[in-house]
Amino acid sequence: MKIGIIVYSKTGNTLSVAEKLGKTLTEAGHDAVIQRVKVNKDEKGSSGKLSLTANPDVSNYDAVVFAAPVHALSLASAMKLYLNQVKDLSDKKVYGFVTQHFMGGSCAIRKLKSLCQEKGADLKTTGIVNWAKRKRENQIEQIITKFSSI
Numbered sequence: 001m002k003i004g005i006i007v008y009s010k011t012g013n014t015l016s017v018a019e020k021l022g023k024t025l026t027e028a029g030h031d032a033v034i035q036r037v038k039v040n041k042d043e044k045g046s047s048g049k050l051s052l053t054a055n056p057d058v059s060n061y062d063a064v065v066f067a068a069p070v071h072a073l074s075l076a077s078a079m080k081l082y083l084n085q086v087k088d089l090s091d092k093k094v095y096g097f098v099t100q101h102f103m104g105g106s107c108a109i110r111k112l113k114s115l116c117q118e119k120g121a122d123l124k125t126t127g128i129v130n131w132a133k134r135k136r137e138n139q140i141e142q143i144i145t146k147f148s149s150i
């Protein structure tokens with residue numbers, strides 16, 4: 001299956017989980033590709049309104065995993081902005097996870113679900129990684145196991 005792992009990651013945590021997931025899916029025989037969502041605000045000297053500087057096209061994937069951090073107790077604005085302009089997800093299997101430091105993950109997942117629903121996709125398989133907790137590695141393993149059934 002052709003799988004797109006669409007990641008927004010400001011400091012690298014979410015990206016590192018996406019890379020582990022990508023490796024596992026590739027080893028399972030899938031064609032898994034990581035694509036980064038990027039925004040102007042993460043670049044030095046940027047100013048003005050938040051805008052996308054890397055905007056991955058998902059149209060050719062059979063399945064898509066969306067991954068982003070929790071910012072301000074919700075889904076990172078960069079991922080909201082990205083998903084708002086995605087055209088259609090109705091023909092795809094859709095999965096998603098977020099990473100957080102302490103709280104806001106459930107709210108972020110609800111937002112991710114509603115944004116996917118607006119594009120015609122039912123996001124059922126989700127995960128949250130608490131970066132600060134000792135059980136972080138277990139949570140990452142659980143997400144990888146769960147999502148490997150793609």
Ligand SMILES: Cc1cc2nc3c(=O)[nH]c(=O)nc-3n(C[C@H](O)[C@H](O)[C@H](O)COP(=O)(O)O)c2cc1C
Pocket residue numbers: 008009010011012013014015068069070071072073074099100101102103104105131
């Ligand atoms: C601007 C900003 C806001 C954040 N807000 C929250 C928050 O509300 N709740 C939380 O648990 N973590 C928060 N964090 C921490 C990140 O969600 C956490 O470190 C995450 O793993 C970072 O992922 P990344 O390295 O892929 O960017 C925030 C981080 C940043 C930079």
